[in-house]
Amino acid sequence: MELGGRMLWALLSGPGRRGGTRGWAFSSWQPHLPLAGPLNATEVVSHWTAVFEKRGIPEAQASSEYIVAHVLGAKTELVEWVLEEVAQSPCTVGAQGGPLILEVGCGSGAIALSLLSQLPQSRVIAVDKGEAAICLTQENAQRLRLLDRIRIVPLDVTLEGSWAHLLPWGPMDLVVSNPPYIFHQDMEQLAPEIRSYEDPLALDGGEEGMDIITHILALTPWLLKDSGSIFLEVDPRHPELVGSWLQSRPNLSLGLVAVRRDFCGRPRFLHIRRSGQQRGCPADAWPGPQAARVPG
Numbered sequence: 001m002e003l004g005g006r007m008l009w010a011l012l013s014g015p016g017r018r019g020g021t022r023g024w025a026f027s028s029w030q031p032h033l034p035l036a037g038p039l040n041a042t043e044v045v046s047h048w049t050a051v052f053e054k055r056g057i058p059e060a061q062a063s064s065e066y067i068v069a070h071v072l073g074a075k076t077e078l079v080e081w082v083l084e085e086v087a088q089s090p091c092t093v094g095a096q097g098g099p100l101i102l103e104v105g106c107g108s109g110a111i112a113l114s115l116l117s118q119l120p121q122s123r124v125i126a127v128d129k130g131e132a133a134i135c136l137t138q139e140n141a142q143r144l145r146l147l148d149r150i151r152i153v154p155l156d157v158t159l160e161g162s163w164a165h166l167l168p169w170g171p172m173d174l175v176v177s178n179p180p181y182i183f184h185q186d187m188e189q190l191a192p193e194i195r196s197y198e199d200p201l202a203l204d205g206g207e208e209g210m211d212i213i214t215h216i217l218a219l220t221p222w223l224l225k226d227s228g229s230i231f232l233e234v235d236p237r238h239p240e241l242v243g244s245w246l247q248s249r250p251n252l253s254l255g256l257v258a259v260r261r262d263f264c265g266r267p268r269f270l271h272i273r274r275s276g277q278q279r280g281c282p283a284d285a286w287p288g289p290q291a292a293r294v295p296g
């Protein structure tokens, strides 16, 4: 966090800033576009994406977003939302006093392990189909001494019948996922270094980016408690698509109850709940697919 803060501070300080005794390599950069304030986060991201591109910095947009998000403390949006829900809703507390959580596509384990460290009564099942991801989550859990509350399971959610052994603790209170959600046609537009080094299966969500998302949702009648919730990170086009998909499948008893935006204002996080709960909608409640169109 401190590094990100220093980096953005140095970046925003513009030409001439030398970084004092903690000199920073970027501090002598001469931005090509003047930064006129006040700026919002999106404008800062755009500005530095352009500068990074000009300088040949790899993953210009992603790097710029990452740094700005980090500085603004927005990097863990999804995790924070889950924590808020747990704090507010007695329904999400499992028999042990903390929610039982399933993470689909755990990658390095960042989401699962953040939740476990914040929820000392909680237990997590983390699944991923990638062997490297499983090993990494295992390593990180060990390093953080959280192994006693996490089960790390190699599993492809698209394979039928693989779920039975996933419920040693019974149905889950929460399902959390940052699944592969990039639209297939957008994969070509990814930066070359992402295409070269990232496993496309970790990112490519199929034609409309919904392949893994719909598998997760379709499995929830077996995996999720009646009062359970699903939190997903998605593409900005997905709130509308997922809302419509759920409306056409009432047998799943799932409703999109809230959407949150990322620090750039894009609708990127979904809260889906199994019906049967009669709670009021939160302030950021999902207005329905028709109202959800993002202008421009």
Ligand SMILES: C[S@@+](CC[C@H](N)C(=O)[O-])C[C@H]1O[C@@H](n2cnc3c(N)ncnc32)[C@H](O)[C@@H]1O
Pocket: 104, 105, 106, 107, 108, 109, 110, 111, 127, 128, 129, 130, 133, 155, 156, 157, 158, 178, 179, 180, 201, 202, 203, 212
């Ligand atoms: C976008 S990454 C997210 C990683 C991590 N949760 C995070 O937020 O950084 C998606 C993850 O989903 C996993 N994945 C992709 N398809 C899957 C499938 N069919 N079943 C289980 N995991 C899958 C990938 O291996 C990858 O680790």
